[in-house]
Amino acid sequence: MLICATCAVEYEEPTPAVCPICDDQRQYVPASGQRWLKLDELEQDGQHTVVKENEPGLIGITTEPVVGIGQTSQLVITPAGSLLWDPVGYLDGSAVDAVLRRGPVLAIAASHPHMFGAQLEWSHRLGGVPVLVADADRDWLGRTGPAVEFWSGSRTVAEGLTLHQTGGHFPGSAVAHWARGADGKGVILTGDSVFPNPDRRSVAFMRSYPNHLPLSGAVALRIARQLGELEFDRIYGNFNNMIISGAKTVLHDSAQRHTAWAGGDFDHLT
Numbered sequence: 001m002l003i004c005a006t007c008a009v010e011y012e013e014p015t016p017a018v019c020p021i022c023d024d025q026r027q028y029v030p031a032s033g034q035r036w037l038k039l040d041e042l043e044q045d046g047q048h049t050v051v052k053e054n055e056p057g058l059i060g061i062t063t064e065p066v067v068g069i070g071q072t073s074q075l076v077i078t079p080a081g082s083l084l085w086d087p088v089g090y091l092d093g094s095a096v097d098a099v100l101r102r103g104p105v106l107a108i109a110a111s112h113p114h115m116f117g118a119q120l121e122w123s124h125r126l127g128g129v130p131v132l133v134a135d136a137d138r139d140w141l142g143r144t145g146p147a148v149e150f151w152s153g154s155r156t157v158a159e160g161l162t163l164h165q166t167g168g169h170f171p172g173s174a175v176a177h178w179a180r181g182a183d184g185k186g187v188i189l190t191g192d193s194v195f196p197n198p199d200r201r202s203v204a205f206m207r208s209y210p211n212h213l214p215l216s217g218a219v220a221l222r223i224a225r226q227l228g229e230l231e232f233d234r235i236y237g238n239f240n241n242m243i244i245s246g247a248k249t250v251l252h253d254s255a256q257r258h259t260a261w262a263g264g265d266f267d268h269l270t
C-alpha cells in the first residue's frame with residue numbers, strides 16, 4: 001500500500017502512473033511530478049499524529065509534518081460509539097490508541113474522495129470497522145476490501161449521528177450531522193461542498209478550490225436548502241476552519257451571495 005504524496009489517498013500496488021484524484025480538474029499533480037509514500041518510511045522520518053479535543057465529544061487528529069492536503073480528521077463520539085470522519089493519510093500506534101480509548105468505532109467515512117486518506121488502513125488497524133463510501137464516488141477508490149460499504153442518500157451511524165449526501169464538489173459529497181454537538185444545538189462536519197471561509201462568517205461552494213472553479217448558484221442553493229432542514233448551529237470544515245455559531249444563517253446567506261455574484265447581479269462592481 002502506498003499513499004499519494006500530494007493528496008495522501010491510499011492506493012494498492014502497483015500504483016497508477018499518476019494519482020487519478022490529483023490528475024482530475026479539481027486537484028493537481030505538482031510540477032515536480034507524482035510521488036508515492038510508504039507509511040513505515042514516513043514513521044522512520046519522524047512523522048507523527050497529533051490529537052486534540054475540539055469540543056466535548058469531538059476529537060481532531062492531524063499529522064506533523066502535514067501529509068498530503070493536510071486535513072484534520074474528526075472523531076465524533078456518541079454513547080453508542082464513534083465515527084472517524086475524513087481519515088488522515090497517515091496513522092501510527094498512538095493515534096489508533098487515542099481513537100480506541102474513546103470507545104468502539106462504528107464506522108469510518110469521508111466527505112468526498114479527496115478525504116479518503118488511508119481509510120482502509122485505519123479500518124484494518126481498528127479491527128475491520130466498516131468504511132462507508134458514497135456509491136456515486138465508488139470509482140475513485142484506490143483501494144477496497146470487505147470493510148467497504150456503499151451508501152447513498154442518508155446513512156445513520158448512531159442515534160443523533162447521520163451522514164447526508166449533498167453532492168456538489170463530488171456527486172457523492174456528504175456531510176455528517178451530529179445532533180449533540182455545540183452543546184446540543186447541533187454540528188455539521190463538511191468537506192469541500194460547503195467550506196467555512198477564513199472570514200469565519202461565510203462559506204464557499206466550489207467544484208475546485210486549488211483551481212478556483214465554482215459550483216453554480218442553483219447547486220449552492222440546493223445544498224443550503226437541503227442542509228437547512230437539519231438542526232445545527234456550528235459547521236466544522238476539515239482544515240481547522242469553522243463557523244462557530246449561527247451557521248444556519250451563514251449557510252443560507254452565503255448561498256444567496258454566491259448565486260448573486262455567479263449570476264451577474266454585481267457585474268457593475270467589476
Ligand SMILES: [Zn+2]
Pocket residue numbers: 004005006007008009019020021022
Ligand atoms: Zn493524489
Ligand SMILES: [Zn+2]
Pocket residue numbers: 112114169191192
Ligand atoms: Zn475536495
